[in-house]
Amino acid sequence: MFVRAKPYTANGTDNSRPSPDHVCGSRPRIQNSSGGCFQAARGGHQPRATPGLRGRRAAVNLWLRFDRGSWRVDVTDVPVAGVGMTPFGRHAERTGRDLFAEAATRAFDDAGVDREAVEEVFFGNFMGEFAETQGHQGPLAAEMAGVDAPATRLESACASSGAAIRYGVERIRGGADVVLVGGAERMNNLSTADTTEALAAAADALWESRAGMTFPGAYALMANRYFELFGGDREDLAHISVKNHANALENDLAQYQRALTVEDVLGATQISSPFGLYDCSPISDGASAAVLVSESYAETHGLDTPVRITGTGQGSDRFALQDRESMVSTPAAERAGERAFAQADIGPNDVDVAEVHDCFTIAEVLALEALGFYEPGTAIGAARRGETTADGDLPVNLSGGLKAKGHPVGATGCAQLSELTKLLRGDHVNSDVVSDATVGVTHNAGGTVASCVVHVLEADG
Amino acid sequence: MTRDAGFDDFLDAVEAGEPYYLESPDGETYLPPRPYDPATGRADLTEQPLPEVGELLTHTTTQIPAPQFDDDAPYVTAVASFGPVSLTGQLQQIPSDAVEIGQRVTLGVGRSATHDERVLVFSPP
Numbered sequence: 001m002f003v004r005a006k007p008y009t010a011n012g013t014d015n016s017r018p019s020p021d022h023v024c025g026s027r028p029r030i031q032n033s034s035g036g037c038f039q040a041a042r043g044g045h046q047p048r049a050t051p052g053l054r055g056r057r058a059a060v061n062l063w064l065r066f067d068r069g070s071w072r073v074d075v076t077d078v079p080v081a082g083v084g085m086t087p088f089g090r091h092a093e094r095t096g097r098d099l100f101a102e103a104a105t106r107a108f109d110d111a112g113v114d115r116e117a118v119e120e121v122f123f124g125n126f127m128g129e130f131a132e133t134q135g136h137q138g139p140l141a142a143e144m145a146g147v148d149a150p151a152t153r154l155e156s157a158c159a160s161s162g163a164a165i166r167y168g169v170e171r172i173r174g175g176a177d178v179v180l181v182g183g184a185e186r187m188n189n190l191s192t193a194d195t196t197e198a199l200a201a202a203a204d205a206l207w208e209s210r211a212g213m214t215f216p217g218a219y220a221l222m223a224n225r226y227f228e229l230f231g232g233d234r235e236d237l238a239h240i241s242v243k244n245h246a247n248a249l250e251n252d253l254a255q256y257q258r259a260l261t262v263e264d265v266l267g268a269t270q271i272s273s274p275f276g277l278y279d280c281s282p283i284s285d286g287a288s289a290a291v292l293v294s295e296s297y298a299e300t301h302g303l304d305t306p307v308r309i310t311g312t313g314q315g316s317d318r319f320a321l322q323d324r325e326s327m328v329s330t331p332a333a334e335r336a337g338e339r340a341f342a343q344a345d346i347g348p349n350d351v352d353v354a355e356v357h358d359c360f361t362i363a364e365v366l367a368l369e370a371l372g373f374y375e376p377g378t379a380i381g382a383a384r385r386g387e388t389t390a391d392g393d394l395p396v397n398l399s400g401g402l403k404a405k406g407h408p409v410g411a412t413g414c415a416q417l418s419e420l421t422k423l424l425r426g427d428h429v430n431s432d433v434v435s436d437a438t439v440g441v442t443h444n445a446g447g448t449v450a451s452c453v454v455h456v457l458e459a460d461g
Numbered sequence: 462m463t464r465d466a467g468f469d470d471f472l473d474a475v476e477a478g479e480p481y482y483l484e485s486p487d488g489e490t491y492l493p494p495r496p497y498d499p500a501t502g503r504a505d506l507t508e509q510p511l512p513e514v515g516e517l518l519t520h521t522t523t524q525i526p527a528p529q530f531d532d533d534a535p536y537v538t539a540v541a542s543f544g545p546v547s548l549t550g551q552l553q554q555i556p557s558d559a560v561e562i563g564q565r566v567t568l569g570v571g572r573s574a575t576h577d578e579r580v581l582v583f584s585p586p
Contacts, residue, residue: 192525193526193527193528193531194528196525196526196527196528197527197528197529200527206465206468207468207492207548207549208549209527209529210468210578210580210581211538211549211550211551211580211581212523212526212527212529212530212533212536212538212551212573212580213523213538213549214523214525214526214527216523216525217521217523217538220521220523221519221520221521221538221539221540222519224519224520224521224562225518225519225562228519228562269524270522270524271523271524271525272521272522272523272524272525273521273522273557274521320549321540321549322540322546322547322548322549323492323546323547327518327519327540
């Protein structure tokens, strides 16, 4: 039996969610009177809130189900009403607030939702204090977006706007109808050295940065350990960079629309061995935004929302690389993926397309293994074998990824959402590559994956 | 430079030839500063002597450093296991093209060329 939940107090953690065992998978299910449950067909499966049922605004967008003697919570899907991002690239003179105003405007235009309807704003930014001497960016972002609503900045290094999305999803599930999420970063107004220093703030300031560890250096340490344990070489990594640059060739939002060869990558300036310049995502300026709505709001306002967020998960790990049990696995991503997949009631084999956090080439390898697409030690050759290329079994980073699309840190997570939404809707320049795709995943990592946010997106088939 | 309690105390201990790690009654190990056992909240972590010789787990030669190490580049950063804990440091007295994972190293404190700041370093035994 399902009943609409009364207002509840969510603690915002994944631990508050029922496990897949409890809900027989949180993919919407209809329970029979004997306490068993069966899965409804995809599309139109979700127990929808009708205007009559929804009642007061305080109602929450989730469902309670009586199972094995107690009430359980089923999470609802969160429609993506609209997405928008600036072109990523070198916009050194544009402020973060300026960039976010553009991204938010694009998202509102895409959504067809009034700004006045927004009930809360979650905004990701990492290095605003360093680059622009600008903190307290939540209300600033809301003001620039033309929104008068409670606004909070979330900082989780490169996963900042992935976290913003997750908080937006939870807020919708908690009863809100419209939430604006996004992020922005201005980086190119700094020198390369100062940007390197700013990015290093995501590492352990005592035990890593004071030993001279940079962020390329941190991932290089992971790459060399991976090579030692599993094999692989620089050429394997080079194929990842070549693939992602090839994917971005026609993407006007990408920082680099330029093809690379394996020879280009291998011959590039050394940054931190084994990485050359083209193993590293670029220094980028840009912003991204998305308008999330409740299913009832979409329905009552006649919004066309073919893509829904059906799973969200976040994980953390020991902060410093040296303190982890392994330097070649990323448990934060594993946990985030498991939670997101469980909410969506899918597994890795159900995923048609993925946008993963390839801040450095080895990061794409670790992401694919953490999400369960590959066994540990086997994703290193995926791009080289053509398995993750545009014509492969699992196209990865069709947007160009961080590597070619660009990586304005605080904007990256929501940019993944923006690009994947368009890929699934069919209005991305690369949508034809995955014309039958209905399930996509975003993977947004912070630091050396001490934090990670994963989202599952599904489109009407 | 203002001292960072716990961390600079650790560097002092390394310089004095008495490096240590912290251990909980349950045998979990940590590096300072760690005033309480995170598992129990009790202030019952004890200092234990760090093994003298460690083993390199991984390394990288950094060409593009952060500004604090401008004059030091290129340099080799590495993570070495000293049994119960691992540490990140810079390699000394080992050319970058001669570094190998599994190599045995000892722990010390050096000085950065750029700002003369103390840095954890690894050297051959």
